[in-house]
Amino acid sequence: MEIKAIKTPIIKPGDDVIRVLLDSMKTHDMALHPGDIIVAGEKVVAIAQGRIVDLETIADEDVTEQARRIGGKYHIDPRKVKVIMDESEEILGGVDTVLLTKSYGLLLANAGIDSSNAGKSTNVILFPSNLWGTARQLRHALERASGVQPLGFMIIDSRVQPLKVGVIGGALAVSGFQPVEDIRGQKDIFGRVLLIKQIAVADDLSSAAEIMMREAAEQTPFVLIHDAPVTMVPDDQVKEDAMIMPMDECLFMNVFKNYTKDKILLPK
Amino acid sequence: MEIKAIKTPIIKPGDDVIRVLLDSMKTHDMALHPGDIIVAGEKVVAIAQGRIVDLETIADEDVTEQARRIGGKYHIDPRKVKVIMDESEEILGGVDTVLLTKSYGLLLANAGIDSSNAGKSTNVILFPSNLWGTARQLRHALERASGVQPLGFMIIDSRVQPLKVGVIGGALAVSGFQPVEDIRGQKDIFGRVLLIKQIAVADDLSSAAEIMMREAAEQTPFVLIHDAPVTMVPDDQVKEDAMIMPMDECLFMNVFKNYTKDKILLPK
Numbered sequence: 001m002e003i004k005a006i007k008t009p010i011i012k013p014g015d016d017v018i019r020v021l022l023d024s025m026k027t028h029d030m031a032l033h034p035g036d037i038i039v040a041g042e043k044v045v046a047i048a049q050g051r052i053v054d055l056e057t058i059a060d061e062d063v064t065e066q067a068r069r070i071g072g073k074y075h076i077d078p079r080k081v082k083v084i085m086d087e088s089e090e091i092l093g094g095v096d097t098v099l100l101t102k103s104y105g106l107l108l109a110n111a112g113i114d115s116s117n118a119g120k121s122t123n124v125i126l127f128p129s130n131l132w133g134t135a136r137q138l139r140h141a142l143e144r145a146s147g148v149q150p151l152g153f154m155i156i157d158s159r160v161q162p163l164k165v166g167v168i169g170g171a172l173a174v175s176g177f178q179p180v181e182d183i184r185g186q187k188d189i190f191g192r193v194l195l196i197k198q199i200a201v202a203d204d205l206s207s208a209a210e211i212m213m214r215e216a217a218e219q220t221p222f223v224l225i226h227d228a229p230v231t232m233v234p235d236d237q238v239k240e241d242a243m244i245m246p247m248d249e250c251l252f253m254n255v256f257k258n259y260t261k262d263k264i265l266l267p268k
Numbered sequence: 269m270e271i272k273a274i275k276t277p278i279i280k281p282g283d284d285v286i287r288v289l290l291d292s293m294k295t296h297d298m299a300l301h302p303g304d305i306i307v308a309g310e311k312v313v314a315i316a317q318g319r320i321v322d323l324e325t326i327a328d329e330d331v332t333e334q335a336r337r338i339g340g341k342y343h344i345d346p347r348k349v350k351v352i353m354d355e356s357e358e359i360l361g362g363v364d365t366v367l368l369t370k371s372y373g374l375l376l377a378n379a380g381i382d383s384s385n386a387g388k389s390t391n392v393i394l395f396p397s398n399l400w401g402t403a404r405q406l407r408h409a410l411e412r413a414s415g416v417q418p419l420g421f422m423i424i425d426s427r428v429q430p431l432k433v434g435v436i437g438g439a440l441a442v443s444g445f446q447p448v449e450d451i452r453g454q455k456d457i458f459g460r461v462l463l464i465k466q467i468a469v470a471d472d473l474s475s476a477a478e479i480m481m482r483e484a485a486e487q488t489p490f491v492l493i494h495d496a497p498v499t500m501v502p503d504d505q506v507k508e509d510a511m512i513m514p515m516d517e518c519l520f521m522n523v524f525k526n527y528t529k530d531k532i533l534l535p536k
Contacts, residue, residue: 001271001480093523100523107431109519162430162520163375163513164438166448166468168475180434183482199482200434207436208476211497212269214451214467229479245431251377252430252520255361255368 001227005212005220006030013050018141021222030224035232037152037225038142039209042172043114044221045128045138045155055079055122074099080113080124087111087126104131105244106172112157131155131173132240139175139235150232152176152225156206162252169210171202171243178231179203180242201230202243269495273480273488274298281318286409289490298492303500305420305493306410307477310440311382312489313396313406313423323347323390342367348381348392355379355394372399373512374440380425399423399441400508407443407503418500420444420493424474430520437478439470439511446499447471448510469498470511 008024011017021038025031032038046052058079067085071078074094081099085091088101088111103111104127112127128134139153153175158167171179179202209223247253276292279285289306293299300306314320326347335353339346342362349367353359356369356379371379372395380395396402407421421443426435439447447470477491515521 001476003269003271003476095519095522098519100519102431160519161468161471161513163370163515163518164468164471165511165513166466166471168436168468168471170432198434199479200429200432200436201479203429203432203434203436204475204479206475207472208269208271208479211467211469211472211476214449214497229482243432243434245429245433247431250431251363251366251368251428254363 001208001225001229003208003212004030004224004226006222006224007219008044008221010219011044011048011221013047013052015048017045017048018138018145021142022145024222025224032142032146032148032151032224033226034148034150035152035227036148037154037177037205037228037230038139039154039156039206039213039223039225040138041213041221042112042128042131042155042157043125045134046125047118049128049134051126051129052118052123053083053126054120055083055124058082070094070099076110080110083124083126084111084113087113103127104172105241106170107159108157109160127157127172128155132175135173135175136235150176152228152230152232154202154206154209156209158210167210169203169206169208169213171200171206173240174202174238174243175235176232176238177201178233178242179238181231200243205230269476269493269497271476271480272298272492272494274490274492275487276312276489278487279312279316279489281315281320283316285313285316286406286413289410290413292490293492300410300414300416300419300492301494302416302418303420303495304416305422305445305473305496305498306407307422307424307474307481307491307493308406309481309489310380310395310399310423310425311393313402314393315386317396317402319394319397320386320391321351321394322388323351323392326350338362338367344378348378351392351394352379352381355381371395372440373509374438375427376425377428395425395440396423400443403441403443404503418444420496420498420500422470422474422477424477426478435478437471437474437476437481439468439474441508442470442506442511443503444500444506445469446501446510447506449499468511473498 063078063082067081068078071081088103090102092100098109101111113124115124118125135153135155143149155172156169159170181199181201212223331346331350335349336346339349356371358370360368366377369379381392383392386393411417423440424437427438449467449469480491
């Protein structure tokens with residue numbers, strides 16, 4: 001498997017990201033082959049879509065009492081809290097300056113809202129709209145424009161890990177390959193089988209891509225993955241909920257909700 | 269960055285894993301270059317160390333009342349619970365057949381104990397002993413035997429993700445390169461800066477390696493990563509606690525401990 005970052009010019013609202021991607025690959029003598037996967041950082045897709053909100057355009061009367069209360073508690077601009085709430089199905093809680101939200105079916109920090117490189121200081125960048133539809137549309141546009149197929153396409157983001165320092169890459173939406181692979185039948189202990197029954201292929205590849213993108217996200221918003229051991233499939237076989245674990249089945253959710261310092265079962 | 273799985277014969281207790289690794293690389297015409305990272309699955313290292321316990325050798329009187337109670341509650345052999353407890357600093361809780369433990373400073377399922385390919389059905393395989401010391405020792409042995417340096421070495425495992433389906437790779441111990449990289453100075457929103465201040469390089473690489481190892485863990489227990497964008501450093505600069513997030517600072521821990529269905533802030 002080979003993983004290469006793709007340097008591009010800075011992408012602006014209204015840009016055709018596939019055009020920019022292919023021009024940049026040409027400039028750097030990079031070729032696409034059938035089975036290759038293109039990974040896009042969520043931000044560059046969102047910026048091209050114009051998913052930017054100026055908090056100053058939000059009227060005072062549109063900011064609810066609840067948004068003000070949450071903003072005060074977690075030290076976040078209430079207008080930004082309003083935007084986060086608009087982008088979220090649930091807010092699970094928060095720590096200082098960060099809310100943990102369920103948005104687009106995923107667990108995200110601040111609903112994925114970010115304000116770097118968004119122009120004026122009151123601007124925030126939302127997630128790309130219609131993540132799965134966008135991934136599909138970009139993959140098809142890429143196959144058409146390049147004449148190469150099948151290709152895979154994935155939109156990714158950085159995410160925090162439980163009880164570990166630093167962010168890793170995570171898949172937001174996938175097109176053209178199986179995001180989770182079932183390896184049932186592998187011999188293992190009873191409990192262990194439950195845990196490793198499925199491999200989060202898309203998330204593993206997102207982390208591999210993240211390490212190539214990270215230094216200067218704005219100049220290397222795309223990553224090319226060649227020869228990845230994935231199963232290419234038509235989009236009607238890629239389920240949009242394939243990566244989502246229901247809350248009730250989540251090991252962390254089930255354990256952490258009961259956790260308090262004095263409830264540890266085995267303090268030494 | 270290039271990532272390749274290394275096929276080996278089946279590794280048995282007492283085997284010299286570095287000898288097996290280098291012989292296998294030679295067989296498959298694979299070369300090491302300065303700056304390369306070798307990733308080892310934890311299991312192959314543990315098996316070579318003979319870290320196998322036959323549950324039948326555990327006397328009834330050595331299984332505490334607490335181990336029996338936990339085993340009964342979560343449907344785990346109480347003798348196995350005893351071994352898990354011996355390997356853990358804390359048990360945070362569990363779901364059916366799986367305990368979430370803090371072991372070796374890390375958050376693990378069942379203290380990393382596994383029983384596949386362990387011989388008889390009552391055998392379980394523990395984690396490698398002295399994870400960080402073992403990683404260092406294997407790296408030095410590899411540099412000596414190959415004549416190539418500097419090299420990186422990492423021991424990894426599969427791990428579950430919060431609210432996402434499927435396992436990803438995670439780093440257990442690292443030698444020869446910086447496991448977490450600080451990218452302070454990147455322009456971003458206030459909350460966002462807190463989140464992406466540090467990149468979990470070792471975990472990102474572990475996921476990339478996991479996807480190459482996964483199909484037949486026993487035959488491809490090593491992965492070679494070439495040209496990774498990491499910072500090679502002497503081991504005295506690699507801190508053993510660099511990857512560990514204190515419980516009090518963990519976003520998930522802080523949020524999930526308060527979570528119950530009726531406490532969601534924003535149900536729609």
